[in-house]
Amino acid sequence: MPLLEELTLDISQSLEIKAAVGDAYSALIRRITSENCTPDNKPMPMVLEEWPGGRWFRDLGNGQGHLWGFVQVIKPPNPIEINGPMFMSYAVAGHLQLRLTQISGGTELSLRHQVLGAVNDNHRQGITHGWDFLLQSVKKTAE
DSSP states (O other), X not given: OOOGGGGEEEEEEEEEESSOHHHHHHHHHHHTTTTOBOTTOOBOOOEEOOSXXXXXXXXXXXXXXXXXXXXXXXXXTXXXXXXXXXXXXXXXXXXXXXXXXXXXXXXXXXXXXXXXXXXXXXXXXXXXXXXXXXXXXXXXXXX
């Protein structure tokens, strides 16, 4: 029987952005939608329906695509919470929280991604790098 550590994943990351919280929020939305790309800079535009129950997905056209999750909480400029498998096309339950907090000199952007299920080793090894890339991209866009 698998150990609990093998069936869970809990990633927390944060960084400071030298921009107002509203500007950081706008940059975040752009980076997780129209300006989304992979860590090796391949375009991967996504759609976020910005309301509770809205979908976050990759639209490949002609009714094809990949569902990453459903919006659980959205209160611009803070927070955004999404439940779903994200990039994992197998049996997992995931929760992603993106939070922006006004701090002296700018905004803190924090991310927490929790997963329950048998996470593929490739995903487990690359997830921290992938989310760090997103946070750094938001920072670059906002500043």
